Amino acid sequence: MSLTPIAALGEFGLIHHLTRNIQPSNPNLAFGIGDDAAVIRMNNGKLQLVSTDLLLEGVHFDLTYTPLKHLGYKAVAVNVSDICAMNGQAQYITLSMGLSSKFTVEAVEELFSGVLAACKYYGVELVGGDTSSSLQGLILNVAVWGEVEENRVCYRHTAKNHDLLCVSGDLGAAYLGLNLLEREKRIFKENPDFKPDFEGRDYLLQRQLKPDARMDVVALLAEAGVVPTAMIDVSDGLASECLHLATRSGLGVRLYEEKLPISEQAWKQAGEFKLEPAICALNGGEDYELLFTINQKDYEAIAQIAEISVIGHMTDASEGYRLMTKGEQLIDLEAQGWQAFKAQS
Amino acid sequence: MSLTPIAALGEFGLIHHLTRNIQPSNPNLAFGIGDDAAVIRMNNGKLQLVSTDLLLEGVHFDLTYTPLKHLGYKAVAVNVSDICAMNGQAQYITLSMGLSSKFTVEAVEELFSGVLAACKYYGVELVGGDTSSSLQGLILNVAVWGEVEENRVCYRHTAKNHDLLCVSGDLGAAYLGLNLLEREKRIFKENPDFKPDFEGRDYLLQRQLKPDARMDVVALLAEAGVVPTAMIDVSDGLASECLHLATRSGLGVRLYEEKLPISEQAWKQAGEFKLEPAICALNGGEDYELLFTINQKDYEAIAQIAEISVIGHMTDASEGYRLMTKGEQLIDLEAQGWQAFKAQS
Incomplete structure (x- = not known):
C-alpha cells in the first residue's frame, strides 16, 4: 500500500x-x-x-x-x-x-x-x-x-465574464501585524527586558488580533440594492480567493495592482520590512474582507460605498489569472495562501 | 487575582x-x-x-x-x-x-x-x-x-414525579471493552510478540470501538405512540445521567440494581476483572443508550419493546438519588462519570 x-x-x-x-x-x-x-x-x-x-x-x-x-x-x-x-x-x-x-x-x-x-x-x-x-x-x-x-445568496461559482471584482476594506494589514508580533517575540526572547513599542501600528495589531467580520458590508450591499454575482471572504489571501472565484466560475480574472486598497500603516510597515505592499495584500491572508463580483450595471451603486473598492474584473478563462502591475506588466496570480500542511514537510 | x-x-x-x-x-x-x-x-x-x-x-x-x-x-x-x-x-x-x-x-x-x-x-x-x-x-x-x-421533543428537565425510568439496550459493556483494550495494550508493551485473543469478547470491543446511536429506539418509541417525559443519552455513565434527569427536573430518583440490563459478555468480563457488573453499568459510560422517563400510563406500550428496560422511577426530591441493591440496601448514587479534567490534576 x-x-x-x-x-x-x-x-x-x-x-x-x-x-x-x-x-x-x-x-x-x-x-x-x-x-x-x-x-x-x-x-x-x-x-x-x-x-x-x-x-x-x-x-x-x-x-x-x-x-x-x-x-x-x-x-x-x-x-x-x-x-x-x-x-x-x-x-x-x-x-x-x-x-x-x-x-x-x-x-x-x-x-x-x-x-x-x-x-x-x-x-x-x-x-x-x-x-x-x-x-x-x-x-x-x-x-x-x-x-x-433565496434571492440574495452568494456562491463562489456564479461569477460571470466581465463582472467587476470588488473588495471591502483594505488588505495586507493582518499579515503585517503578524510579522510585527513575531519580530517582537524574537527580540523579547533574546532580551526579556525589551518593551515592544507599537505606537502608530495599532491598526496592524488590531487587524491581526481582533479581526471583524464584514456584516456591515452585507448590510450596505442590501441597502444599495446590490446582490453580488459571487462572493468569498479573504482568509487565505486575495490571490488565493481570486483563484477560487475564477476557477469555480470557469473564468479568468484580471487584477490591477494600483487598485489594491492598502492602509497607510501597512504601507509604512511593509517598507520597514522591505516587503512589497502588493505582495502582502495578495498573499498575506486573514483580512476577513469580502471579495465579490458584481454585474457592471451595479457599478454606480457600489461606487457610492466608501468601504468598497473595485480592483479588477472577470475575464474569459483563456486569459488566465493575472495581475497588471503598476509598471503595466501582466504577472500570473499564484495561491500562496494558507499552506497549513506545508509547514510540516 | x-x-x-x-x-x-x-x-x-x-x-x-x-x-x-x-x-x-x-x-x-x-x-x-x-x-x-x-x-x-x-x-x-x-x-x-x-x-x-x-x-x-x-x-x-x-x-x-x-x-x-x-x-x-x-x-x-x-x-x-x-x-x-x-x-x-x-x-x-x-x-x-x-x-x-x-x-x-x-x-x-x-x-x-x-x-x-x-x-x-x-x-x-x-x-x-x-x-x-x-x-x-x-x-x-x-x-x-x-x-x-414540537410535540415530540424531549428535554432533561421535564420528568415528573412517579414517572418510570427506562433505558435502551444494555450498560457497562463499552467500559469493559475499554479496560480490556487497555490491559492488552499493557501486555503488548511488555511483550511485543503477544497476540491478543478477543474471542468471545467481540461485543465488548464493538461497544467501545463502534458504538451506535439509538435512532432505532427513537423510531420504536414513535411507533409505540410514546413520547418520553424526559430523555438523555448515556455518555458519562448511568449514575451521572440519572442525576442530570433528576436534579434538572427537581426530583429524586430510585434505581433497582436487579433491573439493570447487563450483557452476558459484560458479566463474564466484570468477573474476570473482579469488578461489580452494576458498578460498570452505573459509572462506565460511553454506552450511548437512551435513558428516559415515561408516564406510568405508557408502561404497557413500552413493555412490548424488547430493547427497553424499566430500571426505576422518579421520586420526590426529598427521597434523594438512590439505588436499591439486590441485598435491598439503599445506597446513594454518585456521578463518577467522565471526569475529563480530573485526569490532569
Whole structure:
C-alpha cells in the first residue's frame, strides 16, 4: 500500500480528494462542501447557512502575544465572516474548547468573555458546545448557523465574464501585524527586558488580533440594492480567493495592482520590512474582507460605498489569472495562501 | 487575582460557571445551553436541534488500538446520539479535523470512510468542515443538527414525579471493552510478540470501538405512540445521567440494581476483572443508550419493546438519588462519570 504525505496534496487537495465521491442525497441540501458555508433549503423560502472553523494553538495562534479575550472574539468573527461571505446573517454558534492543564478558570473566563463580546457585537447566540481537557495546548472549534433569502445568496461559482471584482476594506494589514508580533517575540526572547513599542501600528495589531467580520458590508450591499454575482471572504489571501472565484466560475480574472486598497500603516510597515505592499495584500491572508463580483450595471451603486473598492474584473478563462502591475506588466496570480500542511514537510 | 485550576470545578462546573449569566435574546431559541442539543424554533412548526462534540487523541481515544475507520464512525455516532436524546432525527453534520504530520492521506481516507459509513447508516449528510495541520495528534470536532416535531421533543428537565425510568439496550459493556483494550495494550508493551485473543469478547470491543446511536429506539418509541417525559443519552455513565434527569427536573430518583440490563459478555468480563457488573453499568459510560422517563400510563406500550428496560422511577426530591441493591440496601448514587479534567490534576 502506498503512503502519501498530506503535504503532497495540501489542505484544498486533501478536501477535494476525500469528498470527490460524495453524492448529496437530501433534496433540501442546496449546496454542500466547497463554499464558505453549506446551504440548506428551509420551508419558509429562506436558506440556512452552516460553517465551522478549527483554531489550534501553535498552528493558528500563538498565546505568547495573543490576548485570550481577543482570541475568543476572533474565533467567533472568522466564523461569522463565512456566513457574511454567503451574503447571510449569522444567528447561532456552538463552541468546543479543549483546554490543557495550564489554563486556569480565570484564563478560560477571559477567553469566554471575548466569545460573548463577539456574539453580542454580531447579534449571534451561543447555543451549545463541548468542553474537554486537552493534552497539548488550546483547541477551539466554532460552528456557526445563519440564514439568507433565496434571492440574495452568494456562491463562489456564479461569477460571470466581465463582472467587476470588488473588495471591502483594505488588505495586507493582518499579515503585517503578524510579522510585527513575531519580530517582537524574537527580540523579547533574546532580551526579556525589551518593551515592544507599537505606537502608530495599532491598526496592524488590531487587524491581526481582533479581526471583524464584514456584516456591515452585507448590510450596505442590501441597502444599495446590490446582490453580488459571487462572493468569498479573504482568509487565505486575495490571490488565493481570486483563484477560487475564477476557477469555480470557469473564468479568468484580471487584477490591477494600483487598485489594491492598502492602509497607510501597512504601507509604512511593509517598507520597514522591505516587503512589497502588493505582495502582502495578495498573499498575506486573514483580512476577513469580502471579495465579490458584481454585474457592471451595479457599478454606480457600489461606487457610492466608501468601504468598497473595485480592483479588477472577470475575464474569459483563456486569459488566465493575472495581475497588471503598476509598471503595466501582466504577472500570473499564484495561491500562496494558507499552506497549513506545508509547514510540516 | 486568584487563580483556580479547572479541575476544581470539573467539566460541568466550568460550563455552568461560564454560562451562568447568558441571557438568550433570540426569541426563536427555545432552549440553549444545558441539554443534549440546543433547540431552535423553525417557522414550520418543527424544532431544529444543534449539538457538537470534540474528540481528542490521548483524551477520548487511543490510536494504539482504535482503528481509524471505527473512530470516524464513532465521531458521527456520538453526535447523532445527542440528537436521538432529544427524540429527534439527525440530518446534517460538519467535520473539523486537525491532523499531525504522522497522518498520511491513506490514514485520513480510512478515518473519513468511517465518517461516511456512519453518515450513510444514520441517513445524515456531511455538508462541510475544516481541515488543518495539528502539532500534536488527531483532533476531531463534529457539529450535528437535526429536527423534531414540537410535540415530540424531549428535554432533561421535564420528568415528573412517579414517572418510570427506562433505558435502551444494555450498560457497562463499552467500559469493559475499554479496560480490556487497555490491559492488552499493557501486555503488548511488555511483550511485543503477544497476540491478543478477543474471542468471545467481540461485543465488548464493538461497544467501545463502534458504538451506535439509538435512532432505532427513537423510531420504536414513535411507533409505540410514546413520547418520553424526559430523555438523555448515556455518555458519562448511568449514575451521572440519572442525576442530570433528576436534579434538572427537581426530583429524586430510585434505581433497582436487579433491573439493570447487563450483557452476558459484560458479566463474564466484570468477573474476570473482579469488578461489580452494576458498578460498570452505573459509572462506565460511553454506552450511548437512551435513558428516559415515561408516564406510568405508557408502561404497557413500552413493555412490548424488547430493547427497553424499566430500571426505576422518579421520586420526590426529598427521597434523594438512590439505588436499591439486590441485598435491598439503599445506597446513594454518585456521578463518577467522565471526569475529563480530573485526569490532569
